[in-house]
Amino acid sequence: MTESTTVKQKMPFRIRIEPRLSEPPAWYPALVSFGALIVALVLGGILITLSGGDALRSYQHIAKASFGDIGVISDTIVKATPIILAALACSVAFRMKLWNIGAEGQFIMGAFGASAIVLIPVLPADTSRWVFIPVMMIAGMAAGAIWGFIPGYLKAKFNVNEIISTLMLNYVAVAWVNFWIFGVWTEGGFQMSPKFPNGASLPRLLELSKTFPAVRGLTTHLGLLIGIIAAIVLWFIIFRSRWGYEIRLIGDNPRAAQYAGINITQNTIWVMMLSGALAGLGGMSEIAGVVHRLQTAPIAAGYGFTGIIVAWLAKLNPLAIIFVSILFGALILAGREIQPSGVPKMIQGIILVCLIASDFLLRYRIIISRGEE
Amino acid sequence: MTEQSSSKSEVPLIVEMRGIVKRFPGVLANDHVDFKLLHGEIHGLLGENGAGKSTLMNVLAGLYRQEAGTIFVNGEPKVFSSPRDAIQAGIGMVHQHFMLVPSQTVTENILLGLDDPRFFLRLPEYDAKVAALGERFGLKVDPRAKIWQLSVGEQQRVEILKMLYRGVDVLIMDEPTAVLAPQEIEGLFVTLRAMIAQGKSVIFISHKLQEVSAIADRVSVLRRGVCTASGVPSKGVSRQELARLMVGREVVFSIDKKPSNPQGVVLEVNDIYAENDKGLPALRGVSLNVRAGEIVGVAGVAGNGQSEISQVISGMRQCKQGQVLLNGDKVSNRNTLFGIQHGMAYVPEDRTHVGSAPNLSITDNVIMKNYRKPPISHNGLLDMKAATRLANELKTAYDIIVPSVSTPVRLLSGGNLQRVILAREISGLPAFMVAVQPTRGLDVGAIEGVQRLLLAQREAGAAVLLISEELEELLSLSDRIYVIYEGKIMGEVKVEGGETDEGLVDVIGQMMTGTPLDQIQKEGAVAQ
Numbered sequence: 001m002t003e004s005t006t007v008k009q010k011m012p013f014r015i016r017i018e019p020r021l022s023e024p025p026a027w028y029p030a031l032v033s034f035g036a037l038i039v040a041l042v043l044g045g046i047l048i049t050l051s052g053g054d055a056l057r058s059y060q061h062i063a064k065a066s067f068g069d070i071g072v073i074s075d076t077i078v079k080a081t082p083i084i085l086a087a088l089a090c091s092v093a094f095r096m097k098l099w100n101i102g103a104e105g106q107f108i109m110g111a112f113g114a115s116a117i118v119l120i121p122v123l124p125a126d127t128s129r130w131v132f133i134p135v136m137m138i139a140g141m142a143a144g145a146i147w148g149f150i151p152g153y154l155k156a157k158f159n160v161n162e163i164i165s166t167l168m169l170n171y172v173a174v175a176w177v178n179f180w181i182f183g184v185w186t187e188g189g190f191q192m193s194p195k196f197p198n199g200a201s202l203p204r205l206l207e208l209s210k211t212f213p214a215v216r217g218l219t220t221h222l223g224l225l226i227g228i229i230a231a232i233v234l235w236f237i238i239f240r241s242r243w244g245y246e247i248r249l250i251g252d253n254p255r256a257a258q259y260a261g262i263n264i265t266q267n268t269i270w271v272m273m274l275s276g277a278l279a280g281l282g283g284m285s286e287i288a289g290v291v292h293r294l295q296t297a298p299i300a301a302g303y304g305f306t307g308i309i310v311a312w313l314a315k316l317n318p319l320a321i322i323f324v325s326i327l328f329g330a331l332i333l334a335g336r337e338i339q340p341s342g343v344p345k346m347i348q349g350i351i352l353v354c355l356i357a358s359d360f361l362l363r364y365r366i367i368i369s370r371g372e373e
Numbered sequence: 374m375t376e377q378s379s380s381k382s383e384v385p386l387i388v389e390m391r392g393i394v395k396r397f398p399g400v401l402a403n404d405h406v407d408f409k410l411l412h413g414e415i416h417g418l419l420g421e422n423g424a425g426k427s428t429l430m431n432v433l434a435g436l437y438r439q440e441a442g443t444i445f446v447n448g449e450p451k452v453f454s455s456p457r458d459a460i461q462a463g464i465g466m467v468h469q470h471f472m473l474v475p476s477q478t479v480t481e482n483i484l485l486g487l488d489d490p491r492f493f494l495r496l497p498e499y500d501a502k503v504a505a506l507g508e509r510f511g512l513k514v515d516p517r518a519k520i521w522q523l524s525v526g527e528q529q530r531v532e533i534l535k536m537l538y539r540g541v542d543v544l545i546m547d548e549p550t551a552v553l554a555p556q557e558i559e560g561l562f563v564t565l566r567a568m569i570a571q572g573k574s575v576i577f578i579s580h581k582l583q584e585v586s587a588i589a590d591r592v593s594v595l596r597r598g599v600c601t602a603s604g605v606p607s608k609g610v611s612r613q614e615l616a617r618l619m620v621g622r623e624v625v626f627s628i629d630k631k632p633s634n635p636q637g638v639v640l641e642v643n644d645i646y647a648e649n650d651k652g653l654p655a656l657r658g659v660s661l662n663v664r665a666g667e668i669v670g671v672a673g674v675a676g677n678g679q680s681e682i683s684q685v686i687s688g689m690r691q692c693k694q695g696q697v698l699l700n701g702d703k704v705s706n707r708n709t710l711f712g713i714q715h716g717m718a719y720v721p722e723d724r725t726h727v728g729s730a731p732n733l734s735i736t737d738n739v740i741m742k743n744y745r746k747p748p749i750s751h752n753g754l755l756d757m758k759a760a761t762r763l764a765n766e767l768k769t770a771y772d773i774i775v776p777s778v779s780t781p782v783r784l785l786s787g788g789n790l791q792r793v794i795l796a797r798e799i800s801g802l803p804a805f806m807v808a809v810q811p812t813r814g815l816d817v818g819a820i821e822g823v824q825r826l827l828l829a830q831r832e833a834g835a836a837v838l839l840i841s842e843e844l845e846e847l848l849s850l851s852d853r854i855y856v857i858y859e860g861k862i863m864g865e866v867k868v869e870g871g872e873t874d875e876g877l878v879d880v881i882g883q884m885m886t887g888t889p890l891d892q893i894q895k896e897g898a899v900a901q
Contacts, residue, residue, distance in 0.1 A: 239757075240754060240755055240757065241753055241754050241755060242744060242745065242750050242753050242754070242755060243753065244755075245737070245740075245744055245755055248730075248733060248737070249730050249733065249737070249741070252730040252731065252732045252733050253726065253727075253729070253730040253731065255726055255727045256726075256727060256728065256729060256730045256741070257730075258689060258709060259687070259689060259709060259719070259721060259727050259728065259741075260709070260713070260741040260742060261708060261709040261710030261711075261712075261713045261714075261742075262710075263708070263710075
């Protein structure tokens, strides 16, 4: 409807809502997002108060527990790292309006692929780290890409709904990993593989503590750098390459893309593979940087689903994803400090709803005028 | 909202709109418009696209709420908050785009939304009622037919019947002739006159002068939301005068065109068969050709296969049989890329859904066809500086009025968007261009600009296939015209020196309704 709507009439002033006809200035979206965050925190505070808590102290606690000192900042970043890569994976698929909600499964398969290098073993345990890491990265990305290729191919060739197929493949991925750790690679009957050799782990900041005492105990690992580089490369692909242009064009208007001579079928498969590879890289980073063994629970912890939310909140912008991921890393980490589930999850939910609702202000403007005109 | 009781109504005034104001974001669609409808008249409402005709009538039909002004029906002030209120007051509107359910019968569509058959449908009873109503007004249509089986003209009759069934006294027809063939238009006029004879009143919205002067008793003209003529008798005013009221300046009805100098055949369409989106045959053996340096028109009533021709030529639709050759290369049933790389430009009918990516910038939209090669891209990487430079050049050269080339094209007006598309297509220096409805929905100034660009293409030696529903446009631009009817070419006529002689229009009109040219000529010979 192009018609403007009058909301209240019996008031001393009138509120009208009109669609925006021109782009708001560049700083406006950031301001709106920030405002939405404030509103969400206020609502969350009301919620905490209602449940008998002290809102201000809770927030102080959250802030302290996630950004209070260098140690917890590092922990926050460790939490954010897998989210960055999962969100990048979602963002590239969403950019083309491919609703890949299978980043979770692709993430798990990435972890599996990287683990396979150690556990089969493809490389002997005493291999140098600088051989191990690249090979594991490639294996993780390849496994994730295969998990993205399947729904991509089905979508491209038979128009199978990718929402259903990617969702279902998540369960398959969990079952697949379980099969290996329950049976083939089990460590003495426990549902986990043996611990990886040192060479198969990503270097962490704490390893530098001999030269820089300040980084003692910091668990931030190379995965962060991998995530940031991936974000920058993805930004470059999307906004500065021919392929990225094609992805953007298909995403905005597939018929215009066809009109411009772009092969949508092929791009569907390629983009799903890229998406899967990014998620797989996330799985590799988590397994080699944090978990150090193949195990279902810490890998299938919902990073792929958080990635969906983060990708949207970052408006699919790869660089913004880094910052939103850190925010979510903090929420996950600090939330656990307050309560294992419940309130922190609700605050997450409120933030999400507020941010999404604030989008309305980008597309419409609200005009308040006094009296009748 | 009501201000005072009605003025003393002079005898036959059935509807009066006083000081209607309706604003859309950024546009004043109706600026204190007055409108008076007499009982038992056909009132023509003239104006260009976007002049505010439909808005004014949507206010009268209860779809929009005016911001100021009052509506009187039979002298009483009325407030309509929905079309239902308007129908209750006896005012019904037949929209340009029909609102019918294709899978249901005529009767079912007419009953839709009524309270009358409460639970059991008892359709045969209502079939008879509908048939009788149709009989009374000369609207012949089978009540048991499903909507999808009907022609556009018949569907329009169903829409009219829908309103008559609801007992309206005032029928608003929004651009009723846009979808009809000349002969069907005559049928519609007969119906409208029959309705007048039975005491109804009709408001006839159109931007076509000749129709309004043919059917209307009185005429009102809107220009940019302002009423420039209110209820002038159509007999006493010339077409030129009406045109001046519509556009605010004298319109030159013909455009200067140099004599044609066609060269070799560039595009050859050989006996193509294709289906439409519904899988029904849309093209049944179409053949035509276009030579370098000429504009060839395709005339026809909407929906007779014109869109499909352009899609098959551009490679966006597969054809079942036959082929399209561009400079001797087969372009049909390959992808669109092949055509693009072999010098084909395509101005599609649907500017927003096919011709552009609405949320991408002007820059991103102008590189759609040439982003694969230098200077826009090198080794897979885009040179955004070069792209922006190109966009700025085109912005200046084609008068695209916009603050910055980074503006998303969804914010452009129709004319500006069309210039973006034409700029992109023409700047590729095409050997062949197919343009579908390139001037639809544009204002007069923009139309002239687009037509000049097409003629410039012809003079530059390109072959142009112009598919349009505006016969005047085809006659003034084309060197030859093919006429299409139900997916078949009915014949080909030459246009000499841009003159629009009555005989030619008559022949084209007959072909548009399905009489092949050779049959017309045979009958002509017999008559002589």
